[in-house]
Amino acid sequence: MTRDLRPHPDTRPAASAPWRPTRQRTAVLNALHGRTGFTSAQELHEALEADGVTIGLTTVYRTLHALDRSGRVDVVRDRTGERLYRHRPTDGHRHYIVCRACGLSAAVEAEAVERWADEVAETMGFAEVEHTVELSGVCDPCRTEHRRTAAEPPPPRSGRGDRRADS
Amino acid sequence: MTRDLRPHPDTRPAASAPWRPTRQRTAVLNALHGRTGFTSAQELHEALEADGVTIGLTTVYRTLHALDRSGRVDVVRDRTGERLYRHRPTDGHRHYIVCRACGLSAAVEAEAVERWADEVAETMGFAEVEHTVELSGVCDPCRTEHRRTAAEPPPPRSGRGDRRADS
DNA sequence: TACGGGGTGAAAATGATTACCATGTGCTAC
DNA sequence: GTAGCACATGGTAATCATTTTCACCCCGTA
Numbered sequence: 001m002t003r004d005l006r007p008h009p010d011t012r013p014a015a016s017a018p019w020r021p022t023r024q025r026t027a028v029l030n031a032l033h034g035r036t037g038f039t040s041a042q043e044l045h046e047a048l049e050a051d052g053v054t055i056g057l058t059t060v061y062r063t064l065h066a067l068d069r070s071g072r073v074d075v076v077r078d079r080t081g082e083r084l085y086r087h088r089p090t091d092g093h094r095h096y097i098v099c100r101a102c103g104l105s106a107a108v109e110a111e112a113v114e115r116w117a118d119e120v121a122e123t124m125g126f127a128e129v130e131h132t133v134e135l136s137g138v139c140d141p142c143r144t145e146h147r148r149t150a151a152e153p154p155p156p157r158s159g160r161g162d163r164r165a166d167s
Numbered sequence: 168m169t170r171d172l173r174p175h176p177d178t179r180p181a182a183s184a185p186w187r188p189t190r191q192r193t194a195v196l197n198a199l200h201g202r203t204g205f206t207s208a209q210e211l212h213e214a215l216e217a218d219g220v221t222i223g224l225t226t227v228y229r230t231l232h233a234l235d236r237s238g239r240v241d242v243v244r245d246r247t248g249e250r251l252y253r254h255r256p257t258d259g260h261r262h263y264i265v266c267r268a269c270g271l272s273a274a275v276e277a278e279a280v281e282r283w284a285d286e287v288a289e290t291m292g293f294a295e296v297e298h299t300v301e302l303s304g305v306c307d308p309c310r311t312e313h314r315r316t317a318a319e320p321p322p323p324r325s326g327r328g329d330r331r332a333d334s
Numbered sequence: 335t336a337c338g339g340g341g342t343g344a345a346a347a348t349g350a351t352t353a354c355c356a357t358g359t360g361c362t363a364c
Numbered sequence: 365g366t367a368g369c370a371c372a373t374g375g376t377a378a379t380c381a382t383t384t385t386c387a388c389c390c391c392g393t394a
Contacts, residue, residue: 017340022390024342042381056343061382081248081350082381097291106291112283117302120275124264126304133300135284137293184371187360191373209350223374228351248381249350 019066027053028063029087037105038076038084038098076134097135101142108135186233194220195230196254204272205243205251205265243301264302268309275302 019025031044031051039047045060064085067073073085074094086105088094095110113133121129186192198211198218206214212227231252234240240252241261253272255261262277280300288296 020340020391022341040381054343058343058383059341062342077244077248080381081244081250083248097287097293097296099293100295108287108291110283113280113300116277116279116283120264120302121304124273124275124304125307126264126266126302127307127310128267129264129302129304131300131302133280133298135287135293135296135298137288137291137296140292140294143294187371189359189372207350221374225352225374225376226372229373247350 019070024053024055024059025063027055028060029067032067032073032085032087035086037103038086038096040082040084044085077132079136095133095135097137099139099142100136101138104139104142186237191220191222191226192230194222195227196234199234199240199252199254202253204270205253205263207249207251211252244299246303262300262302264304266306266309267303268305271306271309 027048028044031048031053032039035044035047041060041064042057044064045055045057048055048060064073064083068075068085072088074088074096076084076086076096076098078084078098079100084098086096089107094107095113096105097108098105110133113131117129117131121127194215195211198215198220199206202211202214208228208231209224211231212222212224215222215227231240231250235242235252239255241255241263243251243253243263243265245251245265246267251265253263256274261274262280263272264275265272277300280298284296284298288294
């Protein structure tokens with residue numbers, strides 16, 4: 001029926017466990033810093049293996065989870081529901097707009113939304129409110145390119161997260 | 168790797184096809200109107216079968232898809248990524264806040280977010296911008312109940328979407 | 335050296351969603 | 365009413381990201 005939502009026992013103990021910077025964890029972290037856009041766990045795993053890093057997919061997922069919990073990465077979901085990760089460039093909660101065609105991601109100012117979420121929570125009498133805001137669209141370059149190559153969809157430029165328009 | 172994002176050929180033709188109100192489609196629609204909260208396709212299917220309606224899971228998914236495309240239902244994703252559907256009470260794009268404990272859902276005023284999204288789209292040079300806003304929390308009743316029954320998590324009151332605090 | 339607590343990862347399991355495809359059903363023209 | 369056709373249906377088999385399992389490794393410490 002519904003997937004069990006309780007934190008699964010596999011990752012839960014880490015809540016209080018010390019963070020040991022193992023070879024694999026460091027590799028994941030580095031890989032995340034290397035890429036500037038959003039990346040899926042699977043992509044990350046492939047990239048690591050391609051770079052000669054021996055690491056299990058399980059470990060990638062586990063590490064990404066841990067990073068998420070400790071707020072060191074941002075997570076979005078693409079339209080298929082797949083989770084995409086990205087190292088959090090600065091502190092604090094960030095939101096992004098992602099190009100559906102090329103994966104370009106750009107941080108956006110979301111103060112307004114944060115305030116709105118808090119407000120809603122209060123007026124509705126909800127506690128422990130979490131919010132997810134996902135913005136997607138087609139960036140300018142992709143749009144113009146698309147106009148040129150009428151028929152085919154714009155070729156994904158260089159993987160999902162290899163470009164950026166941050167800062 | 169990444170799931171194929173193209174609209175799959177199985178449902179695509181319906182884009183221009185007429186909407187035939189078949190027994191199954193009517194049943195799905197009725198079931199959606201009967202429930203006031205968000206419901207997963209699987210839950211809906213179970214409920215229908217329980218009500219004596221013979222219908223394939225495939226058809227439920229297909230119908231929900233069609234309703235989504237035509238804007239007759241709202242869709243959110245729970246934290247596992249599962250899609251939850253709900254009939255759209257009025258016209259226009261609506262946003263909700265959903266209780267993680269009991270499934271209670273309430274429509275919230277989201278003008279602010281809409282405006283913000285449009286603004287962001289424009290300043291970032293993105294077109295065809297879509298936004299997803301998901302708010303979840305713990306509603307007041309669940310909170311008090313939880314305080315009383317210390318240990319166990321608050322018992323899901325009556326299925327994911329059987330309560331509401333709309334209007 | 336034995337022990338113990340993370341960590342790791344291959345393989346199997348899970349579970350929502352889709353694809354396939356043979357069959358059904360309701361119009362419409364004749 | 366019946367043939368033809370386009371849309372619909374639904375069982376079953378994939379897909380596919382993510383989890384779980386569990387045996388094993390690594391490393392600091394007693």
